[in-house]
Amino acid sequence: MVKLLLCDDHAVVRSGLRMLLDGRHGIEVVGEASEGGEAIRMALELKPDVVLMDVSMPHGMDGLAATAELKQRLPETNILILTMHDDDEYLFRAIQIGASGYILKNAPHEELVSAIRSVAAGDAYLYPTATKRLMSEYLNRLKSGAEPPDxxxxxxxxxxxxxxxxxxxxxxxxxxxxxxxxxxxxxxxxxxxxxxxxxxxxxxxxxxxxxxxxxxxx
Structure with missing residues (x-):
């Protein structure tokens, strides 16, 4: 059973995700947080396998800052970014700070379940167009003669x-x-x-x- 911690500033989103996921597909929702700082505190207590982390949470620590701190304090926990932002800046930053996956909120629920199970197993997950953009960025760096990232x-x-x-x-x-x-x-x-x-x-x-x-x- 994959232990999942939800982090989103909208209660209705958390409620919908819990109804969709809890007790199904081998997933157990062990807690809910409304902002990044709360997610960190709950993760340290509950030791989830995966944290499903929103990015934009204006009334507390945002998802990227929380991801960076959580990976420092609880590196064995995998973090899947769930966001409305189909944006290169958010995507590249999330990967750089240690997120295991990045998926959009408009993804089909089957894809979300697959992403959660993938990162819980220690694999990375990116939605298809994100993978293409990352590969394109890498190939462009090679063509321009730039050194690959260290x-x-x-x-x-x-x-x-x-x-x-x-x-x-x-x-x-x-x-x-x-x-x-x-x-x-x-x-x-x-x-x-x-x-x-x-x-x-x-x-x-x-x-x-x-x-x-x-x-x-x-």
Missing amino acids: AYDTLSEREKEVLGWIARGYSNKEIADNLIISVKTVETHKANLMEKLGLKTRPELIKFAVKKGLLNFE
Whole structure:
């Protein structure tokens, strides 16, 4: 069963989503939040598999800011952006800060269910035209001679921090003690950064860190 937390500033939208999803398709709605700050607090308490996050919430923390903070504090939770904004700026920013998916509010409910289950399984989900735009942007960069995005830039600040500690030879337990987080959270950060960097072993991480000039022993 996929544990889902809803976050939208409109009560009628949350109610409709709960009626559509709760107890169906292997999905359990474990909570509702009306703005980003509340979503973060509830996620830390409820530990959902997926947060379905609206973007525009004018009476509190917006969805993108909440997504960025939540990925820092609860990296194992996957976030699916559900929005009315079919906009490149929102799309690219959401992906950059760690959202696992991006889907429009006018999508068929079967597509929404599929997106939730995909991100819960650890996969990414983008609606079809968004995928085309991302590929077009990437191909345009290649044609113009621009360098592809640096994989290091896709890491969160916490992942970069963990990478630095790993590169300096600290164990997961020592990193957890220094950052005042759990060993499990360190392991999650390590797994995420290795996936983003396309690396598989600790020596590869260290080699990458050396190239990036991250070995500061001061």
